[in-house]
Amino acid sequence: xxDSNFVTFSGVFAGYGGGDVLxxxxxxxxxxxxxxxxxPNGSGxxxxxxxxxxxxxxxxxxxxxxxxNLVGLNARQILRLGVVQVPQNHSLFKEMTVEENVELGAFxxxxxxxxxxxxxxxxEMFPIVAERAxxxxxxxxxxxxxxxxxxxxxxxxxxxxxxxxxxxxxDPKTLKVMFATVKMMNEAGRTVLLVxxxxxxxxxxxxxxxxxxxxxxxLSGSGHEVLNHPEIGALYLGGALSSSPASTAPAESAxxx
Amino acid sequence: MSAMLExxxxxxxxxxxxxxxxxxxxxxxxxxxxxxxPNGSGxxxxxxxMTGYVSPDAGTVxxxxxxxxxxxxxxxxxxxxxxxxxMTRIFSRITVLENMLVATQRPESWLRGLTRSMSSPEELExxxxxxxxxxxxxxxxxxxxxxxxGQRKLLELAYVLVANPDVIMLDEPAGGVNLTLINEIGEKxxxxxxxxxxxxxxxxxxxxxxxxxxxxxxMHQGRDLCSGPPAEVRSNPAVLDAYLGGGxxxxxEEVPA
Numbered sequence: 404x405x406d407s408n409f410v411t412f413s414g415v416f417a418g419y420g421g422g423d424v425l426x427x428x429x430x431x432x433x434x435x436x437x438x439x440x441x442x443p444n445g446s447g448x449x450x451x452x453x454x455x456x457x458x459x460x461x462x463x464x465x466x467x468x469x470x471x472n473l474v475g476l477n478a479r480q481i482l483r484l485g486v487v488q489v490p491q492n493h494s495l496f497k498e499m500t501v502e503e504n505v506e507l508g509a510f511x512x513x514x515x516x517x518x519x520x521x522x523x524x525x526x527e528m529f530p531i532v533a534e535r536a537x538x539x540x541x542x543x544x545x546x547x548x549x550x551x552x553x554x555x556x557x558x559x560x561x562x563x564x565x566x567x568x569x570x571x572x573x574d575p576k577t578l579k580v581m582f583a584t585v586k587m588m589n590e591a592g593r594t595v596l597l598v599x600x601x602x603x604x605x606x607x608x609x610x611x612x613x614x615x616x617x618x619x620x621x622l623s624g625s626g627h628e629v630l631n632h633p634e635i636g637a638l639y640l641g642g643a644l645s646s647s648p649a650s651t652a653p654a655e656s657a658x659x660x
Numbered sequence: 661m662s663a664m665l666e667x668x669x670x671x672x673x674x675x676x677x678x679x680x681x682x683x684x685x686x687x688x689x690x691x692x693x694x695x696x697x698p699n700g701s702g703x704x705x706x707x708x709x710m711t712g713y714v715s716p717d718a719g720t721v722x723x724x725x726x727x728x729x730x731x732x733x734x735x736x737x738x739x740x741x742x743x744x745x746x747m748t749r750i751f752s753r754i755t756v757l758e759n760m761l762v763a764t765q766r767p768e769s770w771l772r773g774l775t776r777s778m779s780s781p782e783e784l785e786x787x788x789x790x791x792x793x794x795x796x797x798x799x800x801x802x803x804x805x806x807x808x809x810g811q812r813k814l815l816e817l818a819y820v821l822v823a824n825p826d827v828i829m830l831d832e833p834a835g836g837v838n839l840t841l842i843n844e845i846g847e848k849x850x851x852x853x854x855x856x857x858x859x860x861x862x863x864x865x866x867x868x869x870x871x872x873x874x875x876x877x878x879m880h881q882g883r884d885l886c887s888g889p890p891a892e893v894r895s896n897p898a899v900l901d902a903y904l905g906g907g908x909x910x911x912x913e914e915v916p917a
Contacts, residue, residue, distance in 0.1 A: 419806065441838075443795075443838045443840075444795070444808060444810030444811050444814060444836070444837060444838055444841065445795075445799075445807070445810065544698070544699040544700035545699040545700070546699045547699075568809075571835060571836055572699070572746065572832065572835055573699065574698045574864050574903060575864060575866055575903065575904050575905060576698065576904060577699055578864070579905055600835075600836050600837060600838055600839070602838070603839065638840055639838050639839060639840050640839050641839030641840050641843050642840070
């Protein structure tokens with residue numbers, strides 16, 4: 404297994420019974436980096452992530468991860484291999500405490516002492532988990548819940564973290580914290596595969612970018628290449644980067660004032 | 661310009677949490693008014709109070725000088741106030757086009773809506789035009805439940821526009837939508853505004869807010885923190901602190917190798 408082929412998709416076709424959403428998808432996710440998938444609404448981004456985590460089974464094709472084909476494995480088997488997904492919608496159990504929610508992330512681990520030691524590490528990485536440990540998860544704001552979901556997914560010490568639009572619904576200040584947290588998880592050794600509509604900001608922090616268009620990979624390359632590709636910029640990133648200096652990230656706009 | 665929608669000293673608590681704590685908001689006739697604020701500051705609750713989904717503990721909502729506090733959602737809609745939801749509410753078991761045709765029935769009595777079986781050719785045409793605008797014309801015959809999250813948001817936007825209300829309240833229209841389409845939606849809002857439509861927009865995408873809004877109200881902890889032209893609001897230190905976060909904009913320029 405080479406490091407540049409940590410996860411390799413080849414000839415993946417998948418859908419929900421009414422025709423294929425993914426049509427012959429092929430690309431690789433390199434180990435140790437952040438890979439961001441961008442593309443228009445309905446291009447198959449969420450479906451692609453679901454094929455990795457076993458929630459959608461491809462009709463054809465292979466998804467190789469650490470020498471194993473993920474196609475045909477169920478979600479639990481894929482979790483055991485070290486692939487954890489944080490879904491698009493908020494998924495905490497609102498009536499349970501923050502700490503209980505995070506502990507649930509380790510549901511495949513039987514040894515209480517292992518869970519306790521991981522929880523301790525997680526609390527150091529995510530102060531919110533320590534500060535709000537005994538509060539009901541439903542009492543947290545949307546952004547705080549997102550961070551707790553990140554914390555929970557790390558309880559299995561995954562090698563690959565899959566995030567489906569983590570910025571959804573977050574205010575600008577929380578957005579910065581969220582992106583910084585993704586970076587931190589990556590620096591802590593997790594390979595990250597994410598889908599983002601907040602594409603400019605996501606590509607800026609990404610090592611690799613993939614453009615999905617109508618179920619096909621239109622372009623893949625470094626995050627920088629995708630960000631600066633004139634055609635992709637015009638189609639999906641709100642204008643080509645060079646010709647549109649006004650299209651800056653919210654944080655930068657705030658800074659000019 | 662005169663005030664079309666006015667919110668005065670509205671309060672609403674859920675259990676011990678004061679979601680709204682004496683908020684004021686004015687939407688001038690013919691304006692595009694922005695409503696921004698951190699996650700959990702009460703924006704969506706305010707929308708719910710204004711459209712009759714939640715009744716306030718105190719305070720008033722007036723529309724064209726008439727007190728509409730506590731009016732039912734269908735009555736508010738019939739008066740000409742349309743809205744979208746942050747978490748979309750579409751009919752998932754009927755087709756995309758049928759969803760649109762349901763929305764065209766606003767100006768009629770409920771009985772007429774129940775008894776008629778056909779939509780007029782004009783209604784069909786308008787519905788298809790709006791679907792085309794949001795890029796869903798090719799999906800008109802599909803069950804709405806088969807749409808992706810982003811596409812559902814777009815359907816909801818088309819749905820409220822086809823109903824042709826006088827005031828259009830949008831809850832995070834840019835959330836989960838690709839950046840190029842966000843720009844197109846912004847341009848469409850501006851064009852409709854020039855034709856006389858009034859807009860109230862909740863949105864976290866600051867670039868979008870700064871570009872299209874004439875005036876912006878910032879909410880924080882259930883109250884209005886300040887109101888004014890976008891540029892003025894953006895440079896308000898209290899807004900920077902509560903909402904935008906400041907000081908680290910250089911970080912966004914970083915591109916990993």
